[in-house]
Amino acid sequence: MGRSLRSEQVAADEVAILHITQRCVRRFRLMGVDPDTKKDYSSRREWIRRRMEALASTFAIDMLAYAILSNHMHLVIRTRPDIVAQWTDEKVAMRWLRVFPGRRLEEHLAEPTENDVKTLARDREKIATIRLRLSNVSWFMRALSEPIARKANEQEGCTGRFWEGRFKSQRITDEAGLLACSMYVDLNLVRAAMAEGPDDSKHTSAYDRIGGSNGQQIDSAAFDLKPVPTAEAAxxxxxxxIDELRKKRQAEKLNPTAKRIPQDEWLAPLTFRETSEASDPEISRSGVRASDKGFLAMSLADYLNLLRWTARQEQDEAKATMPPDLQGKLSRLGIDIAMWRDLVWNFKQYFGSSSCAGTPRSMSQRAQSTGRHWLRGQAAARACFSA
Structure with missing residues (x-):
């Protein structure tokens, strides 16, 4: 049975969690050190991180986890059409004009003006379409991937593809699948021998969360969502x-809002607030991300302890027993403790060919909701979960 269509994975009005993978053309190391020419393109990983950070401030999509390697990247995101529904037409218009100004970025020297925003906001039909796009995964990935490809081609003075094709997406069906997938993504650099552990896995969500918990701050890449007075822009x-204006715009891109934020502020909080209601969208107060809603019933400290423990088992081939408090958290999710490391380390082996990932029960329910009897990965996943 083939992979599900994207239209079957996420409905336009549905909050959903997805694991996204995007690879460079022919899997060349276009974001690392080229083994043939020895050219180092590692700086492009920071381009991508900053672009994701900028888009987190404009799209109604929560960034849960990510990892950027030398020839591909992983994202775990949550679509938030419920957040878009709370924005005014003017806010929708301003966000859209920041990401898609209507002309090639190099030529777009003017900032969105108050008149630009009001004119677009008055077009109700177009605004309705834009609302759907601002929580749409395909539009998010387009806004992420295309500018990176253009910038890389400009750097090398060439044309052609940077990414091998369209991204691959996989629906995450429950918290057990989300925990395993998040840790699989956060440990990708360790698996690729690009880092010793989570604490030095730069360009991963784990690295950012560790930095944030230690008080590290960064220059915010979030878009400035205040329109410029029309007369002032003119x-x-x-x-x-023109040359001076171009230099000014380039400088503003480094820190559009002139703010410094905690290193992980642009990512969705990891922990659910126990007092929050399921229907509360928890719109972000800081404006650098879509919402302040967490995604796991686990503290950041427990998540990092489990992540580090899981990383050490592969590196040292240790037989150490998992700490009892962490065992309890996995047991609550129905995960077989003895299979946990294998589930995370070999996540792709279990779920790589499946359109979704989670416990066998949730995958079965997902199959039924899409008119199928079963989905790939259900049988293999049973070994990692309690009956």
């Missing part, structure tokens, strides 16, 4: 030489 374009 005067700037009229009175400022």
């Amino acid at each position: 005067a700037e374009i009229r009175d400022t030489p």
Whole structure:
């Protein structure tokens, strides 16, 4: 049975969690050190991280986990159409104009003006379409991937593909699948021998969360969502030489809001608030992410302890017993403790060909909801979960 269509994975009005994979063309190391030419393209990993951070401030999509390697990247995201529904037409218009100004980025020297925002907001039909796009995975990935490809081609003075094709997506069906997938993503650099452990796995969500918990701050890449007064924008374009204006815009991209934020502030919080209601969208107060809603019933400290324990078992081939408090958290999710490391380390082996990932029961329910009797991965996953 083939992989499910994207239209079957997520409905336009549905909050859903997805594991996304995007690879470079022919799996070349276009974000690392080229083994043939020895050219180092590692700086592009930071391009991608900052672009994700910027999009987290405009799209109604929560960034749960990510990892950027030398030839591919992983994202775990949550679509939030419920967040878009809370935004005014003006807010929707402003976000759209920041990401898709309507002209090639190099030529777009003017900032969105108050008049631009009001004009777009008055077009109710177009705004309705944009609302759907701002929580749509395909539009999010388009806004992420295309600018990176253009910038890389410009750097090398060439044309052609940077990414091998469309991204692959996989629905996460329950908390057990989400925990395993998040840790699989966070440990990707360790598995690829690019890092010793989570604490030095730069360009992963684990690295950012560790930095945030230690008080590390970064220059925010979030878009400035305040429109410029129309008269002020016109005067700037009229009175400022093009080269000077271009340099100014490039400098503003480094820190559009002139703010410093905790290193993990742009990521969705890891822990659910026990007092929050399921229907509460928890719109972000800081404006650098879609919402302040967590995604796991686990503290960040427990998550990092389990992540580090899981990483050590593969590296040292240790037979150490998992700490009792962590065992209890896995047992609650129906995960077989003895199979936990294998589930995380070989996540792709269990779920790589499946359109979704989770416990066999939740996968079965997902199959039924899409008119199927079963989904790939159900049988293999049974070995990792309690009956």
